[in-house]
Amino acid sequence: MTSAAPEGAPRRLRAGVIGLGWAGQQHVAAYAADPTVELVALSAMEEHLLEQFGEEHQVPGRYQDWKQMLAEAELDVVSIATPTFLHEPMAIHALEAGVNVITEKPMAQSGEAAARMVEAARGAGRVLDVSFNHRRRGDVTALKDVVDSGVLGPLYYAKTGWVRRQGIPGLGTWFTKAGSAGGGAMMDIGIHMLDMTLHLMGEPAVTAVSASTHAEFGPRGRGGSGFGISQVEEGTPFEVEDLATAFLRLDGGATMLLESSWAQWIPHDLCYVALYGAEGGATIEWGGPDGPTITVWTEVAGIPAELRPAVGADGNHAAAVADFLQKVRSGDVAAHDGSQALRRARVIDACYASAEAGAEVAVAQ
Numbered sequence: 001m002t003s004a005a006p007e008g009a010p011r012r013l014r015a016g017v018i019g020l021g022w023a024g025q026q027h028v029a030a031y032a033a034d035p036t037v038e039l040v041a042l043s044a045m046e047e048h049l050l051e052q053f054g055e056e057h058q059v060p061g062r063y064q065d066w067k068q069m070l071a072e073a074e075l076d077v078v079s080i081a082t083p084t085f086l087h088e089p090m091a092i093h094a095l096e097a098g099v100n101v102i103t104e105k106p107m108a109q110s111g112e113a114a115a116r117m118v119e120a121a122r123g124a125g126r127v128l129d130v131s132f133n134h135r136r137r138g139d140v141t142a143l144k145d146v147v148d149s150g151v152l153g154p155l156y157y158a159k160t161g162w163v164r165r166q167g168i169p170g171l172g173t174w175f176t177k178a179g180s181a182g183g184g185a186m187m188d189i190g191i192h193m194l195d196m197t198l199h200l201m202g203e204p205a206v207t208a209v210s211a212s213t214h215a216e217f218g219p220r221g222r223g224g225s226g227f228g229i230s231q232v233e234e235g236t237p238f239e240v241e242d243l244a245t246a247f248l249r250l251d252g253g254a255t256m257l258l259e260s261s262w263a264q265w266i267p268h269d270l271c272y273v274a275l276y277g278a279e280g281g282a283t284i285e286w287g288g289p290d291g292p293t294i295t296v297w298t299e300v301a302g303i304p305a306e307l308r309p310a311v312g313a314d315g316n317h318a319a320a321v322a323d324f325l326q327k328v329r330s331g332d333v334a335a336h337d338g339s340q341a342l343r344r345a346r347v348i349d350a351c352y353a354s355a356e357a358g359a360e361v362a363v364a365q
C-alpha cells in the first residue's frame with residue numbers, strides 16, 4: 001500500500017512502473033514504501049501480475065498498453081523495467097510526454113540507443129536516470145568511504161567481476177537474443193561491476209578496451225537458471241556470450257580487469273572488486289563462503305595492517321529510486337540527463353567491438 005504523506009509535505013509525485021518481472025517488482029516496492037510518492041499506475045503484459053500488485057498496493061491504473069498508461073495516468077515519474085530493447089522507445093516516449101524516467105540497467109541495447117535517450121531527456125528537460133542498485137550495497141558504500149578517505153592513495157589498478165556457476169537468465173527468452181538484450185553476461189551483470197568500479201575509482205574516463213567473449217554453455221542449452229518471468233520460445237537461438245573478459249585503459253594511466261560470466265566451471269557464484277592504490281589495497285567479495293566481506297590492507301605507523309570496516313545496510317533499489325526522486329525534486333535536469341550511464345554503454349559497445357575485431361578498441365567519448 002502507498003504510505004500516507006506527512007502533514008504539510010509538498011505534493012506527492014505520481015509514479016508508474018512498466019514491467020513487473022523481478023526488476024519491476026523492486027521499483028513497485030520502493031515507490032509503495034515512500035510516503036512522498038503516490039504509485040498510481042502499472043503496466044505489464046501479465047494480467048495476473050497487474051491484478052496481484054495492483055491489489056497489494058491499491059494502484060488504480062493497470063494497463064497492458066504502456067502508451068495508454070502514459071497518455072492517461074498523469075505521471076511525474078516512471079520506472080521502465082522491461083526487456084532491454086524496449087527501454088529506448090519507452091523512455092523517449094515518456095520523456096517527450098514530460099515524464100521523468102528511471103530505466104533498469106543496462107540503459108539500452110547499444111551506446112547509440114543510449115545516446116538517443118540522453119538527447120530526448122535534454123530536449124524534454126526531464127531527468128533520465130538508470131537503476132544501478134548494486135552500487136548502493138552496504139559493502140560498496142563502505143569501500144567508497146575508504147577510497148574517499150584517501151587511505152589507499154592514488155588508485156592505479158582494479159580487478160572486478162561477477163561470475164556465476166549456473167546463471168543464464170531466461171535461457172530461450174529475450175535475455176539470450178542479441179536484438180533484444182544487446183549482449184550477454186557483460187551487458188547483464190558486467191555492467192553492474194563496471195558501474196560500481198568506476199564509481200569507486202572517482203569516475204575516470206575509459207579510453208580503450210581489449211575484450212574477448214565466449215559462448216560455451218548457452219548454445220548447448222546448459223547453464224540456465226530460473227531468473228526472469230518472460231516466455232521461453234522453443235527454438236530461440238543463443239546469440240550472446242556467456243563469458244566476457246576485458247582489459248580497460250583509464251584516463252590518467254590506471255587500468256581495470258573486468259570479467260563476467262553467466263555460467264562457468266567454478267565452485268560458486270562470486271562478485272568482487274579489488275582496488276590497488278599507492279598506499280593500500282582493498283577488496284569486497286560477495287557470494288563466497290564467508291558472506292559479504294570488505295578488507296583493507298595498508299600500514300599504520302609503519303606497521304602492516306589489515307582493516308575490516310563496518311558494513312552498513314544494503315540500499316539497493318530503494319536507494320536507487322530515492323536518489324532518482326531526489327534528482328527530480330532538485331529540478332537540476334541538466335546534471336541528470338543519463339550521460340554517466342551513456343558512458344558505461346559506450347564502454348560495453350567497445351568491449352563487443354574489440355571481441356569481434358580481436359584487437360584493442362578506443363571508446364567513443
Ligand SMILES: NC(=O)c1ccc[n+]([C@@H]2O[C@H](COP(=O)([O-])OP(=O)(O)OC[C@H]3O[C@@H](n4cnc5c(N)ncnc54)[C@H](O)[C@@H]3O)[C@@H](O)[C@H]2O)c1
Binds near residue numbers: 019021022044104
Ligand atoms: N538491477 C537489477 O538488479 C536487475 C535485475 C534483473 C533484471 N534487471 C533488468 O530489468 C529489465 C527487466 O528484467 P526482468 O528480469 O524483470 O525481465 P522479465 O522478462 O522477468 O520481465 C519483463 C517484464 O516486462 C514486461 N513487458 C514486456 N514487454 C512489455 C510491453 N510491451 N508493455 C508492458 N510491459 C512489457 C513483461 O510483461 C514483464 O512484466 C532488464 O533490462 C534487466 O536487465 C535488472
